[in-house]
Amino acid sequence: ELKVEQNPLFLSMQEGKNYTIYCNYSTTSDRLYWYRQDPGKSLESLFVLLSNGAVKQEGRLMASLDTKARLSTLHITAAVHDLSATYFCAVVRDGGSQGNLIFGKGTKLSVKP
Amino acid sequence: DAGVTQSPTHLIKTRGQHVTLRCSPISGHKSVSWYQQVLGQGPQFIFQYYEKEERGRGNFPDRFSARQFPNYSSELNVNALLLGDSALYLCASSFGVRVYEQYFGPGTRLTVT
Known part of the structure; x- marks a missing residue:
């Protein structure tokens, strides 16, 4: 069974600090997604990582993928309050229905002034 | 260009009732x-439909069913509602069955009392 684990589940940061969220998955997958969710809202796509060593950056967020280690990281640089949200990683099972995303439990990020 | 739309936005039902949720991709x-x-949890996959055919099913009881119409809109039906069915139901659309990007709708908040 494909499992996705994120850590930490809760993260309280000060503005201006850096931190990394980790996403481990248990079996092979050919793509990994990062989503952001604000309270009471839907999911906003942040990154799609398709290959080993893939790195994508958008503003203060940078995501990377190591398929051999089955690990993705979401690095936050110089956090600002607007980044406060819950962040989910999700993977697609190799060979499975490509609409079938398996999500982690999410990391709730709170950025304090 | 309109994104994924879902209706209704919120819904309150009583245990044992039936509910129909709608999605336009x-x-x-x-x-x-x-x-x-x-x-407090990550999204869990229920169904995928492509060209009106079921292409994937998650680990949900038979009380959950869905269908897709010729215009690609979809309905999710849940019978004999339980308190544990209270959740945010998200619909996501993509161009093909092997998705690169999935776009999520705003969701329907279902409360079962």
């Missing part, structure tokens, strides 16, 4: 997936 998208997100 982005124009041109032929695949619709349904997810259930219980408070």
